[in-house]
Structures are given as C-alpha cells and as structure tokens.
Amino acid sequence: MLSEIVFYVNDKKTVFNGNPLTRLIDVLREDLGLTGVKEGCGEGECGACSVIKDGKLVTSCIIPVGAVNGSHIYTIEGIRDTEKGKCIIDAFAEGGAVQCGFCIPGMVMAAYALLSSNPHPTEMDIRKGISGNICRCTGYDLIVESIKLAAEKGGSIWA
Amino acid sequence: MGMTYIPSTLSEALRLRAEKGAKPLAGGTDLMVQSKRGIALAPQFPFDVMIITAIDELKGIRALDDGSVEIGALVTPSEIAASDIVPWHVRQAAAGMGAIALRNTATIGGNIGNASPKGDLPQPLILLDAEVVLASVKGERRMLLDDFILGSKKTALGDDEIIRSVIIPPHDFTYSFYRKIGMRRANAISKLSLSAAAVVKDGEILDFRASSGASGPRVIRSKDAESIIKGHMVEEIPELMDSFLEAWNNAISPHAMPEYRRNTTRRMLGYFLSSIHEGASPGIISEEV
Numbered sequence: 311m312l313s314e315i316v317f318y319v320n321d322k323k324t325v326f327n328g329n330p331l332t333r334l335i336d337v338l339r340e341d342l343g344l345t346g347v348k349e350g351c352g353e354g355e356c357g358a359c360s361v362i363k364d365g366k367l368v369t370s371c372i373i374p375v376g377a378v379n380g381s382h383i384y385t386i387e388g389i390r391d392t393e394k395g396k397c398i399i400d401a402f403a404e405g406g407a408v409q410c411g412f413c414i415p416g417m418v419m420a421a422y423a424l425l426s427s428n429p430h431p432t433e434m435d436i437r438k439g440i441s442g443n444i445c446r447c448t449g450y451d452l453i454v455e456s457i458k459l460a461a462e463k464g465g466s467i468w469a
Numbered sequence: 470m471g472m473t474y475i476p477s478t479l480s481e482a483l484r485l486r487a488e489k490g491a492k493p494l495a496g497g498t499d500l501m502v503q504s505k506r507g508i509a510l511a512p513q514f515p516f517d518v519m520i521i522t523a524i525d526e527l528k529g530i531r532a533l534d535d536g537s538v539e540i541g542a543l544v545t546p547s548e549i550a551a552s553d554i555v556p557w558h559v560r561q562a563a564a565g566m567g568a569i570a571l572r573n574t575a576t577i578g579g580n581i582g583n584a585s586p587k588g589d590l591p592q593p594l595i596l597l598d599a600e601v602v603l604a605s606v607k608g609e610r611r612m613l614l615d616d617f618i619l620g621s622k623k624t625a626l627g628d629d630e631i632i633r634s635v636i637i638p639p640h641d642f643t644y645s646f647y648r649k650i651g652m653r654r655a656n657a658i659s660k661l662s663l664s665a666a667a668v669v670k671d672g673e674i675l676d677f678r679a680s681s682g683a684s685g686p687r688v689i690r691s692k693d694a695e696s697i698i699k700g701h702m703v704e705e706i707p708e709l710m711d712s713f714l715e716a717w718n719n720a721i722s723p724h725a726m727p728e729y730r731r732n733t734t735r736r737m738l739g740y741f742l743s744s745i746h747e748g749a750s751p752g753i754i755s756e757e758v
Contacts, residue, residue: 441655442568
C-alpha cells in the first residue's frame, strides 16, 4: 500500500503526501507553479490541460495524483526549451496558429505526442491528433498548417 | 467522505474490497468527472475508494490456448485499438472512444463496471459472447458479460469483487459490420451503435448475430431475431429481411429509442444483409465512402 506518491515532473522528482484524489492539474499548477497547464472544462473533454505521461498524451484534470506514482510527466514548461518543443513553438509562431492562446499549450503537447509517434502525418492524421483539443477561437486550420510546418521543418528530429 | 487507498497488488486490492468495501478507481475518466467539485478541489466520494492503476496483475492482453483473447481490466482503449490479437469489432469500438487522451487513460474494466448504456465496449463484446472474470478473496468466477450488466449503471458485481479481465472466445466471421453514430467524429458519446457479423459457407448462413448499443438500459442482443436469419441460405435473405427487421425493432427497448434511431438501425442492418445477399467480398462491410 502506498502512503506517499513519488513521480517526476519535467525530470524533477516530486513527492506528494496529501489526498491521493487531488487532481494532477492542481498539483502541477498550485504546488509546482506550472501554470502553462490550463484548465478549460475540467472534464477531460477540451484538452487545455494536456500533458504527456509516460510518453502518452493525457488530460491532467481527470487524473488523480494517486494514479501517477512512478510516472514521468512532461508539461509545456518541460518541453519548450527542447529541440522538439522549440520546433513546434516556432512553427506555431510562424504559421500564425495562436489567437487568444488559451488552448495552445495543450495543442503543442498534442502536436508533440503526434509527431513523436508519427513524423510524417497527413492532414487527417493531424486533425485526429488534435481531435481532443478544443480551440474556442476556432483557429483550427492555422494550427493544422503549423503542425504540418513543424513536421517539415523538424525533419529528422522527429524520426 | 470516504478514505482513499492505493493498493500495489491484486491481493491487497481484494482485501480492501472485502474489508472496507472500497470501490476501484482505474482510469478515472468516469468517476473523476462524476465527482468533480471544481478548480483546485479534489473530488469527493461518499464511499471508500482504491486507486488500482498500479496493479500489474490487471494489465496486458494475451492469447489463451483455446484461441480466446484475455484483456486485463486496466487495459486502455489505445492498447486495444493497437492490438493485433483483439477481434476487429472490439478494436473498432475502442478506436472510436473519446479522443486520444481519453483513450490513453480509460480502461475496459471501468467501461464495463460503469455500465453506462452508452458505453462503447460492452456492445461489441456482447456480440462476441465475451465473459467477464470477477475476482474476490474467495477466488474467481466467470460469467457472460450480457448477464453481468443488469441495466443502466447496474451490474452483478459482488460487494467483495473486482473485475479482473474480459475473455473473448474465438470467431471466424465471413462478414463484419461496426458503426458508431455520435454528434461529432471525436469526443462524442454514442447516440447509437451497431455491430453485426455473419458466417457464410457454400451459400448457407451458419451464424448471424447483431448487437445494438445506446438503445436501452442494456446492450440489445436478440437470439430470436438472429434465428430468423441463421441456418438459412443467402438467397433467402430478401424474403426474411422484413420479419428480421421487425423482430429486431421489437427487441429494442420500447421507450429508449426515438424513431430516427430505429430507422437508422433498420437501415444499417438492412444494408449489411443486402450486402451479403449481393455477394459482397468476405471481410468488413463498410458504409463509409
């Protein structure tokens, strides 16, 4: 039986001793100050709180921290200075993907998960890859174009 | 407010279940939403909960010696969709659940245990006569999933039991059909879903089955309706069609389905049967263009 939860956030060891039902997003935002993780719906439907857990895209608003013992979590803050992270962020800037910006950290994480497993996505692959991320500005076309740009410009970094 | 436990082995979990009645929380995609309290507030449950995500005995998909496939309760829709041994109908349903992040988090055990009439996995599993394996400190028992789900949000799970795995017996269908209809392509709750399958040999329909999801408190299977087609010849399909569709319509819960759902179900089943009658090549019968 576990009494404390040990996990890694952006490669930093984190020990949590509180209520295991605390939502992962609250630990990330409130305890660790990682406010790039946004809360939209709070029901796992909008993708604004998307993070990568053990290599897979998940929504941190519906995961209890008690379920991440031993896991490696990456947030937008953990990938933004990496080669892959910079590639996506630069492509989003160049492609004009960002309007109000609220959905963008989640979109970048979804793009990161997509390109890491599929370096040469078709437009349909990209649309499916961000199908769990809602942009209320409805700027999907420019986001899709920007992810395509990141795939092209990144080239071998995604292979 | 209940206590929360994090067992690391199945035997610990079974003891907690027996002694405290703690309810299992796996992916959390249903429970965390149902008990949501808002920003920076942890969900609360009026009962004890155990977070079972870490229990290795409940993970993995394996082929059994008799050709069946066993799927551990903690297996996610992403893992099911990517499997090369899980039957096609179940992979299709898994691939159409929610969006990527949800498919990486939800579990087959949760989807069954939650017993929502709109749950995506029970429908194809019941088509395939899948069984559920229930574990307790006293041992294990197996029962047909169709018998396990008693109604909307109701199952035959004992107070000391947890869902351990699902076992799908082998099938070799000549024709298969699956369709989920929701309001959107992604992140949509089923409005309606349908699976169908047939075994045809030398013009004879040796097996015919169908199951409807989101069509009432339980998944609809009707052996009576199936028997109208089963055992007959492919060339007889046109004369059997109306009585089969009528029997299926009667099997559907009288209050659960508005007319458009009935019409859509009738049309899909009619399409599947007509395709067989017209000599479609064996394999997947697809309506998608």
